[in-house]
Amino acid sequence: MFDRYDRRILEEIQNNARITNQELADKIGLSPSPCLRRVRALEESGIIRDHVTRLEPAALGLKLMAFIHISMDRHTPERFANFEKHVNEYPEVVECHLITGQSADYMLKVMVPDMDYYQEFLLNKITPLEGVTGAHSSFILRSPITRTQLPLNHLEKTKKK
Incomplete structure (x- = not known):
């Protein structure tokens, strides 16, 4: 291949x-x-x-990055589709992942200017969404590793098998 x-x-x-x-x-x-x-x-x-x-978030005033773990009331395709449709409309959400192995159903990565903005965003956009029963935040202190490159070292090894 x-x-x-x-x-x-x-x-x-x-x-x-x-x-x-x-x-x-x-x-x-x-x-x-x-x-x-x-x-x-x-x-x-x-x-x-x-x-x-790639842009530098801090240079654009986006100085606060957080992960929000979202719990949903029902695990139905319709509920998930509705949630994903709404969070896709929020530019503050730079990643959205449906996850397993946690008490949460989704993990959002958001970037905002400051804590006041974050509070408004969380209380006025995320928690009112239909089906959201919980939101737990973790704030990023620093990011020693951030990559956009995917690892490709396995490609040739896979081919040789």
Whole structure:
């Protein structure tokens, strides 16, 4: 499925989504045309979803990050779909995960300017949602590791089996 060129393409564009096709081709050892064909094939297959730019939250005034564990009253597809639809409308929610192994059903990652904003957000947007029975917050003190790159070291090992 993947060869060393595909893996190198994925590694390089995860590190720099703005890399030109010529630069990418030079780095991985292909000529530009086959390199571009491979990138397009990876995009068409859905492996490459987006090309994004990461912003610095603190520089934009987003100085408070929290995880909110949400408990729901019922575990039905309709209840979950309604909750997910609503939280998707809130730009403060940067991640939403349906989870297991905890007393909560969802874990939200939110970014807001400060504690006052957080309180308003929690009390006026999250807890009033239909089905929400509990919300427990954990605040991020610092983030020594934050990556957007996915680990790819298993790709070639899987291929060899």
